[in-house]
Amino acid sequence: MKICPRCNEKTFCEKSFGRECTKCGYKMTVAPNDGKGGRGRRCSNCGRLTVFNEKCSSCGAKYR
Numbered sequence: 573m574k575i576c577p578r579c580n581e582k583t584f585c586e587k588s589f590g591r592e593c594t595k596c597g598y599k600m601t602v603a604p605n606d607g608k609g610g611r612g613r614r615c616s617n618c619g620r621l622t623v624f625n626e627k628c629s630s631c632g633a634k635y636r
Contacts, residue, residue, distance in 0.1 A: 574584040576593040583595040590601040613623040617633040626635045 573582050574591065575582050576584040576596060576598055577600075578598040579593060579596040581593070581595050584591050584593050584598075584600075587599075590599065592599045611621050612629070614621050615623050615628040615631060615633055617628060618631040620628070620630045622628050622630040623633075623635060627633070628635075
């Protein structure tokens with residue numbers, strides 16, 4: 573569980589659509605990570621969170 577951004581309680585849990593707080597009912601939809609936005613994995617070459625589909629969009633490093 574994570575901390576809810578609305579009520580600041582540790583009641584924010586994963587659901588099929590994204591996340592939901594079991595205390596206040598706050599919902600957050602999480603978009604799928606398809607390489608077109610959002611936060612990617614951290615690149616071990618440049619250190620940025622821009623690794624999507626096995627390639628860093630910042631420096632071009634490739635992962636397999």
